Amino acid sequence: MISEPITLYKLMILYMLNEVNFPLTNSQLTGFFLDNEYTTYFTLQQVLSELIDSKLITDRHIGNSTRYEISSDGEETLGFFGKDISPAIKSDMDNFLKANKFRLRSEVGTTADYYKTDDRNYIVHCEVREGKSILISFDISVPDEREAMDMVGNWKAKSQKIYSYVMKQLMETK
Numbered sequence: 001m002i003s004e005p006i007t008l009y010k011l012m013i014l015y016m017l018n019e020v021n022f023p024l025t026n027s028q029l030t031g032f033f034l035d036n037e038y039t040t041y042f043t044l045q046q047v048l049s050e051l052i053d054s055k056l057i058t059d060r061h062i063g064n065s066t067r068y069e070i071s072s073d074g075e076e077t078l079g080f081f082g083k084d085i086s087p088a089i090k091s092d093m094d095n096f097l098k099a100n101k102f103r104l105r106s107e108v109g110t111t112a113d114y115y116k117t118d119d120r121n122y123i124v125h126c127e128v129r130e131g132k133s134i135l136i137s138f139d140i141s142v143p144d145e146r147e148a149m150d151m152v153g154n155w156k157a158k159s160q161k162i163y164s165y166v167m168k169q170l171m172e173t174k
Contacts, residue, residue, distance in 0.1 A: 009039055009047045010056070011085050014070055014078040016093050017057060022105050022129070023067035032096050062111050112155035114148035117141070122148035126155045128163060136163050 016032070017024060026048070033044050048068065051057040056074035060067045070078070097104070114124045122145055127137040136159075142148050 005039070006043070006047060006050075008085070008089075009033070009044065010051055011078065011081055012038070012089065012093065013047065013051060013068070014056060014074050015082060015085060015090065016097065017068060017070035018075060018078055019093070019097055020101070020104065022109065023060065023069045024104065026066045026068070028104055029068065032093070036092055036096075062113060065111075110156050110159050112152040114142075114145075114152055116145075124148050124151045126151070126159070128159050136166065 012033075013029060016029065029048070030041060030044055033039050034041060039047075048057070048059075051068075051074070052059050054073075055071055056077055057068050058071055060069075109129045110127070111129075112124065112126045114122050116122055121141050121143055124140045124142060125137075126140070128135045140151065142151065
């Protein structure tokens with residue numbers, strides 16, 4: 001058994017990232033750890049930072065969100081030490097992932113963000129992913145921030161319709 005809590009939290013994060021085929025966000029991991037009262041927010045952030053520094057996980061920043069994926073070194077580490085996670089804790093993680101898998105995937109699968117360019121326009125970046133594959137990704141330039149914010153806000157609700165339209169148009173032969 002593991003006597004050091006920080007080590008256990010690291011293995012738990014590796015386990016959760018290994019059990020899904022998509023990244024998990026900081027807020028998703030935080031939600032699990034805090035809702036189940038495993039640790040505090042600040043301890044969890046320290047653990048995530050140490051996992052990144054040791055290259056056991058990778059992080060990717062998209063807008064206000066950070067997404068984490070297990071690296072091959074992380075998979076190897078989990079292979080050696082994953083058995084040290086108690087069955088009760090594995091059960092908590094498995095139940096959480098099973099109950100929330102669709103919601104978790106949906107949250108990280110459809111993203112949109114915007115940023116200001118040098119010429120005072122805004123670029124809106126929209127993306128839909130299935131697992132690690134990008135289904136559609138594009139950037140659109142708009143003249144003001146309000147339009148950029150509206151587009152980002154509408155992307156989640158309208159991405160399926162837009163993707164279907166684009167696919168239909170591109171597959172159509174005349």
